[in-house]
Amino acid sequence: xxxxxxxxxxxxxxxxxxxxxxxxxxxxxxxxxxxxxxxxxxxxxxxxxxxxxxxxxxxxxxxxxxxxxxxxxxxxxxxxxxxxxxxxxxxxxxxxxxxxxxxxxxxxxxxxxxxxxxxxxxxxxxxxxxxxxxxxxxxxxxxxxxxxxxxxxxxxxxxxxxxxxxxxxxxxxxxxxxxxxxxxxxxxxxxxxxxxxxxxxxxxxxxxxxxxxxxxxxxxxxxxxxxxxxxxxxxxxxxxxxxxxxxxxxxxxxxxxxxxxxxxxxxxxxxxxxxxxxxxxxxxxxxxxxxxxxxxxxxxxxxxxxxxxxxxxxxxxxxxxxxxxxxxxxxxxxxxxxxxxxxxxxxxxxxxxxxxxxxxxxxxxxxxxxxxxxxxxxxxxxxxxxxxxxxxxxxxxxxxxxxxxxxxxxxxxxxxxxxxxxxxxxxxxxxxxxxxxxxxxxxxxxxxxxxxxxxxxxxxxxxxxxxxxxxxxxxxxxxxxxxxxxxxxxxxxxxxxxxxxxxxxxxxxxxxxxxxxxxxxxxxxxxxxxxxxxxxxxxx
Amino acid sequence: xxxxxxxxxxxxxxxxxxxxxxxxxxxxxxxxxxxxxxxxxxxxxxxxxxxxxxxxxxxxxxxxxxxxxxxxxxxxxxxxxxxxxxxxxxxxxxxxxxxxxxxxxxxxxxxxxxxxxxxxxxxxxxxxxxxxxxxxxxxxxxxxxxxxxxxxxxxxxxxxxxxxxxxxxxxxxxxxxxxxxxxxxxxxxxxxxxxxxxxxxxxxxxxxxxxxxxxxxxxxxxxxxxxxxxxxxxxxxxxxxxxxxxxxxxxxxxxxxxxxxxxxxxxxxx
Numbered sequence: 001x002x003x004x005x006x007x008x009x010x011x012x013x014x015x016x017x018x019x020x021x022x023x024x025x026x027x028x029x030x031x032x033x034x035x036x037x038x039x040x041x042x043x044x045x046x047x048x049x050x051x052x053x054x055x056x057x058x059x060x061x062x063x064x065x066x067x068x069x070x071x072x073x074x075x076x077x078x079x080x081x082x083x084x085x086x087x088x089x090x091x092x093x094x095x096x097x098x099x100x101x102x103x104x105x106x107x108x109x110x111x112x113x114x115x116x117x118x119x120x121x122x123x124x125x126x127x128x129x130x131x132x133x134x135x136x137x138x139x140x141x142x143x144x145x146x147x148x149x150x151x152x153x154x155x156x157x158x159x160x161x162x163x164x165x166x167x168x169x170x171x172x173x174x175x176x177x178x179x180x181x182x183x184x185x186x187x188x189x190x191x192x193x194x195x196x197x198x199x200x201x202x203x204x205x206x207x208x209x210x211x212x213x214x215x216x217x218x219x220x221x222x223x224x225x226x227x228x229x230x231x232x233x234x235x236x237x238x239x240x241x242x243x244x245x246x247x248x249x250x251x252x253x254x255x256x257x258x259x260x261x262x263x264x265x266x267x268x269x270x271x272x273x274x275x276x277x278x279x280x281x282x283x284x285x286x287x288x289x290x291x292x293x294x295x296x297x298x299x300x301x302x303x304x305x306x307x308x309x310x311x312x313x314x315x316x317x318x319x320x321x322x323x324x325x326x327x328x329x330x331x332x333x334x335x336x337x338x339x340x341x342x343x344x345x346x347x348x349x350x351x352x353x354x355x356x357x358x359x360x361x362x363x364x365x366x367x368x369x370x371x372x373x374x375x376x377x378x379x380x381x382x383x384x385x386x387x388x389x390x391x392x393x394x395x396x397x398x399x400x401x402x403x404x405x406x407x408x409x410x411x412x413x414x415x416x417x418x419x420x421x422x423x424x425x426x427x428x429x430x431x432x433x434x435x436x437x438x439x440x441x442x443x444x445x446x447x448x449x450x451x452x453x454x455x456x457x458x459x460x461x462x463x464x465x466x467x468x469x470x471x472x473x474x475x476x477x478x479x480x481x482x483x484x485x486x487x488x489x490x491x492x493x494x495x496x497x498x499x500x501x502x503x504x505x506x507x508x509x510x511x512x513x514x515x516x517x518x519x520x521x522x523x524x525x526x527x528x529x530x531x532x533x534x535x536x537x538x539x540x
Numbered sequence: 541x542x543x544x545x546x547x548x549x550x551x552x553x554x555x556x557x558x559x560x561x562x563x564x565x566x567x568x569x570x571x572x573x574x575x576x577x578x579x580x581x582x583x584x585x586x587x588x589x590x591x592x593x594x595x596x597x598x599x600x601x602x603x604x605x606x607x608x609x610x611x612x613x614x615x616x617x618x619x620x621x622x623x624x625x626x627x628x629x630x631x632x633x634x635x636x637x638x639x640x641x642x643x644x645x646x647x648x649x650x651x652x653x654x655x656x657x658x659x660x661x662x663x664x665x666x667x668x669x670x671x672x673x674x675x676x677x678x679x680x681x682x683x684x685x686x687x688x689x690x691x692x693x694x695x696x697x698x699x700x701x702x703x704x705x706x707x708x709x710x711x712x713x714x715x716x717x718x719x720x721x722x723x724x725x726x727x728x729x730x731x732x733x734x735x736x737x738x739x740x741x742x743x744x745x746x747x748x749x750x751x752x753x754x755x756x757x758x759x760x761x762x763x764x765x766x767x768x769x770x771x772x773x774x775x776x777x778x779x780x781x782x783x784x785x786x787x788x789x790x791x792x793x794x795x796x797x798x799x800x801x802x803x804x805x806x807x808x809x810x
Contacts, residue, residue: 177631421639424609427627429656439652443643487642536685538638538693538717 004188010173011192013154015200016086016167018148024136025092025144029099030130037103039279040328045287045513047100053199054093054458056509062086062465062489064144066160067498079165090462091144094455098140102133134215140206142360143406145200147459150364150402154466160496174369178474190370197364205357246426301499309503320511323468326392326484327460330399331407334456338408346415347423353510363405368466371398376474392479399463403456410452414445419537446538447527454520458512465490558582559743560631560708562606564615567598574768575601579615581762581771583708586735590758593675594801597769599747603710606745607633619707629657632706636713638693639686646672646696647681653704671699674733690720699729702739702787709734711746713793715753727756731781751797755790756783763800773800 060263069082106129114124121468157164157172170193177185301309304528314334345352420531422444426436442449470479471494481487485508492501545556565579575598583589593599604610606617608624608631617624619631627633632653640649650671654664675695685693694714701709715723734744748754754761761775776798779789 033809192601255589336544396621419637419639421635421637422641423634424627425639428607428631428633429653430627433658439655440641443641446643532642533636536640538640538641538685538690 004184007170007173007177007185008192009210010168011189011196014149014152014171014193015196016150017084018091018145018156019200019395021084021088021096022091022141022144022148023090025095026099028482029092029096029137030125030133031275032096033100033103033133033413034125034129035279035282036100039276039283041280042283045283049286049290050093050096050100050493052513053089054097056458061152062493062501062505066158066493066500069397070160070165070203076167080167082158082165083155083167088150090151094140095144096138102136103129104419106132110290131215134211137205138211141208142201142206142364143409143455144406145204146364147462149197149364150368150462151368152369154368159494160498162496170369171366178372179472181475182287184214186373193369194361194365198361198450201357201364202362207361213417226448273290293358304501309499312503313507316485316488316507319483319488319504320508321481322481323461323464323485324395326399326464327457329396330403330460330463331453333400334404334407335453338411338452339442342408342411342413343437343441346412359405359408367398367401367463371401371467372474375479376477391479392480395464395467395481395484398467402463402466405458406459407452408456410448410455411445414448417448418533421537441529444533446531450456450520450523450527454516454524461486469494477495547674558618559585559587560606560617560745562602562615562617562804565617566604566613566615566702567601567605567610568613576605576612577768579764579769579771581606581745583745584760585742587759588731588734588744588746588757588759590747590754591745591764592751592754592761592797593764593769594803595749597764599749599764600712601765602769603712603745603747605635607631607710614786629653629704631708631710632695632701632704632705632721633710634701634709634714636716636734638690638692638697638714638717640696640700642685645682645684646677646688646692646699649685650700650703660727661746667703669698671703672696674702674739675699675737676729689722690718691726692727694718698733702733702741705740707742709741709744711744713748714746716748716750721742723753727753730756745808751794751801752785755779755793755797756785763795763797765801785797 032046036046065082065085069078069085072078073081110128110132114128119127152169152171154171156169157175159165166175170189174186174189177189286404341355345355379390379394382393386393418441422440428442431440456534464486466482467479468481469490473479483502489501489504489508492498492504545597558584562579562581563579564653565576566574567576568574577613579602581589581591581602583613591599591602599716601610605612606624606626608617611800616658619628625635640646644652647665647668651664655661669681672695675698677692677695677699680688680692683692685696686694694717699715715726734741743762744758746754746757755777758777761777762771763773765769765772773796775793779787779793783790785791
């Protein structure tokens with residue numbers, strides 16, 4: 001087949017893979033979320049698993065994926081499923097959580113209408129729950145699609161030991177083009193990929209506007225009334241189209257207790273509620289499968305292997321410390337850029353109309369695809385500045401590029417969602433930039449900042465995973481750092497030592513979950529308790 | 541029905557310099573909808589001015605134009621003869637939704653105004669304490685907004701406005717989110733609070749669709765009607781304070797306002 005066509009179809013295959021998996025996430029999320037609101041046991045299992053996996057960076061799944069799909073299933077199907085699973089785990093969690101939160105916070109009156117008319121399962125889902133969840137799904141699609149594309153280079157082609165596994169897509173194609181030194185092909189791949197991403201973003205933006213206009217209820221997005229100052233409405237509209245509206249969600253979450261019975265209404269019919277038991281059983285079966293697989297895995301490892309793995313733990317911890325230092329640098333740089341550029345775009349509508357779509361396209365464009373060219377073009381310049389730390393610089397730069405949009409979007413969204421009265425008050429009091437930031441903007445965007453920082457930390461690992469050990473980044477050049485947990489996992493995966501890689505991932509997963517429990521959740525609780533800007537606006 | 545001599549049919553420019561004056565204001569929304577046509581409003585020294593109009597006529601928008609938050613298509617607003625081009629702490633806006641910052645105590649909320657004007661911390665605290673005392677919130681300084689009733693929160697918002705030492709206060713339906721008893725209590729206090737001799741405040745503009753409220757408080761009332769909105773009348777309220785709705789003159793004024801606020805029969809907005 002003509003090479004141009006192969007490149008074109010490989011772009012379509014990758015885009016189809018990402019979009020298909022996003023769609024799969026959405027559909028499964030509806031079913032699981034509905035199950036969660038109907039059965040307490042199922043809900044507890046579903047939410048606990050989702051929250052843990054959401055906070056564990058997607059890349060730490062990789063060795064597990066390889067073990068499962070390559071060694072157990074094998075063949076081209078195994079490789080395809082491994083790639084799909086990796087992309088799926090990149091996009092699925094925030095979509096599931098968003099759907100669950102939407103289902104959980106649906107106004108009681110709407111549910112009661114459905115109950116009143118005795119709507120069946122599909123009818124109530126199609127007419128009430130699914131439409132209500134659309135704005136929150138849309139809000140999470142931009143980062144999810146960016147994340148999905150980000151992993152195409154590592155998910156479509158990977159090496160274990162001496163074997164390279166690959167599946168059809170632009171990630172694999174790009175690797176082949178680079179190896180062959182086919183400059184025209186590379187350029188063409190960039191053009192096709194850029195076009196497809198731009199088209200996806202365009203449709204997503206158009207659909208966002210439609211979704212907000214059609215599916216938001218007026219408590220989310222006030223209807224524009226004649227003769228009213230429109231800025232407030234505009235900002236709320238935009239806020240509903242961007243990232244996760246944590247503030248509003250948490251408010252709904254605490255307000256409503258779906259398990260609470262309302263005695264004014266028809267008492268529950270006598271008899272056994274079978275669906276609850278079925279859901280509880282499904283939840284318990286999922287839990288049992290996970291426990292069973294884990295036990296099998298632990299038992300299958302010999303005592304000698306366990307002692308080898310335990311001996312590696314100090315090295316893993318040191319690598320983790322190195323990586324957390326890199327994460328800290330990325331967060332600091334991202335924070336400064338987000339609160340300056342994000343604020344500028346949020347309050348300048350003209351700059352925003354160009355800047356935000358541009359950033360959305362750029363961030364959806366997978367950094368690992370173009371980074372080798374940036375690396376090779378600028379290496380001499382940066383080497384003269386950073387000397388022995390040049391590789392460190394490039395790894396942090398890759399992590400930054402791959403992740404900055406989370407915090408940027410969150411902050412931008414937080415500023416957009418700020419009550420317009422706050423903006424007016426700041427103008428009225430002639431507040432300076434730092435005073436505004438310190439007293440009003442950072443506190444009122446605090447829940448968004450914490451959510452953004454948490455996501456940024458999680459996805460920084462993806463950039464580090466790719467960058468810390470990148471053999472043949474361009475020709476015979478290898479990008480690598482001297483120490484780091486991601487490098488450790490990379491090298492052990494490539495050398496076929498999957499046990500060590502999986503153990504490092506496990507230790508890493510535990511640290512991340514502990515970090516999430518002791519830092520992120522506490523910060524989020526603080527944000528929910530104290531920094532909910534909407535609570536400062538009293539409108540009876 | 542008697543038509544009091546103090547009902548003025550229209551207001552024109554060219555009068556002596558007012559405290560705050562909006563002259564020949566024309567304004568349209570981005571979609572081309574024409575909101576105002578040739579609006580002229582003048583706020584004299586020590587005057588409490590009310591603006592009334594049917595719901596959706598653009599009263600809040602007009603207040604934002606007067607405060608420099610929105611730029612009119614043509615016309616301008618002047619503070620002591622000086623054109624207002626952007627919001628200024630000399631003209632402070634009190635929102636319809638009661639605005640406080642949930643992460644700040646009542647005292648910190650009020651201190652925001654003096655701190656924004658680079659007043660040192662200790663001095664700002666004194667100013668804020670005084671403002672809270674003025675609005676009757678002495679002893680509640682350390683409460684967070686969430687721990688306060690709607691009426692108390694609105695007092696915090698007013699104290700914050702007063703702590704900026706403004707010359708003019710623009711109030712956009714400040715009692716609309718309060719229950720009637722609380723609103724009535726606050727209305728009774730508000731005039732005395734605002735025009736205490738020791739404040740630099742020289743004028744208040746109150747926008748409301750509650751005619752009783754406006755009659756209770758205002759010295760002069762501008763009546764907006766028609767599409768696009770114009771000033772269809774100005775009422776000078778000549779009832780001694782404290783005003784009672786049982787005063788027969790109160791009912792007469794109310795009748796006039798109702799008459800003037802009959803459904804708009806103005807031009808069609810193209």
